[in-house]
Amino acid sequence: MADLTPHELRILLAVESAGSFSGAAVALDMTQSAVSHAIRASERRIGAVLFERGRKGATPTPAGASALGYARRVLRLLELMGAEARAAAAGPGSAAPAGVLRIAAFRSAALHLLPPALERLRTRHPGIEPVVRVVRELGRGTAGEVLDGRADLGIATIGTSAPVPDELVGGVLREEEYALVYPAGHPAPRTLPLLDWAENCTSYTRDWWAAQDWIPRATVEAEDDGAVLSMVSAGLGMAIMPGLSLHGAPDAVGITALGPERPTRAVGYVTTPELARSPAVRALIRELRVSGG
Incomplete structure (x- = not known):
């Protein structure tokens, strides 16, 4: 199988970016037929269909998504090869x-x-x-x-x-610890509704989470940890949050350690x-x- 050239890799990425062969042709100052020919040639060499063609344009297939990832990485390495070679040629004092x-x-x-x-x-x-x-x-x-x-x-x-x-x-x-976060001064924070966000309870906390009979099902799932912290400070519930999410927490938020068995994340x-x-x-x-x- 002949290797794809950098130009052919850029055509693949242009089709993905534009969402169509015609859009890629405009972006690359090529004809649409030339773009179509280049994509078909790339598909023959790779041995897989890279784009689904339809009325709404061109969408990467699973094989195409994989190929596009490699295309970006190869082109990035070519950029770095040139930059680092020029720096080396300029001498040790110029290789910053x-x-x-x-x-x-x-x-x-x-x-x-x-x-x-x-x-x-x-x-x-x-x-x-x-x-x-x-x-x-x-x-x-x-x-x-x-x-x-x-x-x-x-x-x-x-x-x-x-x-x-x-x-x-x-x-x-x-390595950072999770902590219990609640409205400052609340006498029984573990009785409050749970506030959460989708990124929080992933595999590194799930087993610990499931073993805690005091944690209720979340009543609110926010878009991100910043929104959760804001809602806790407004008195809407408690949350279990990692250290980075608690930087600059407002005074209206109380933070308590969860004990020696607390979850952590790296x-x-x-x-x-x-x-x-x-x-x-x-x-x-x-x-x-x-x-x-």
Whole structure:
């Protein structure tokens, strides 16, 4: 099977982005027939249909979604190859990390773990341009963004029950405890209604959660942890929340430890083995370790 060229990979991504062959043709300044021909040729070489064609345009098949992820990662590595080769050619004194660094993080990590790390990164490596996307830590979460080539590094919840995917490498930045959160001054917070959000009760807390007979079924499930904290401060119920979500909690919120058997979660980073050798990614990991410690 002949390899696809970078140009053919860009055509695949353009069709996905535009949602149609005609839209990709406009974006790439090509004819629609040339785009169609290139996609058919790519499909023949790969041996799978990559896009479903229909009246509403072109939608990636499961095989196409997989191919698109690899396409993004390959094109990103080609970008880095050129940038790092030029830096090496300029000599050791000119090899400071530089360029765009794409980061995916869930909300509380983006709010509280990333900013100090990025501040130090900017001071030490002003040539690096961080681009941060906030991604819900559901399903494939931030690790999926890295696997799909949309991020160079993801800040993720990882551990024995949410391991680093086989294709990625990573490490733990911090282990944080869950705590009981309630309206400050309430005499019996465990009797209050439970407030929750979809990202919270995942596999690393589910067994502990199920063993607690005092925790009722949630009466409210909010969009994110910030909304839960706001509702707790308004006196609407209690919640069980991890440490990062409680940074800057208002005075109207009481926080109590859950005891020695309390659940914890590991917050870490994930990246590809190739990108882990990138100077910019290595520099960010160093700063994240300082923030997470």
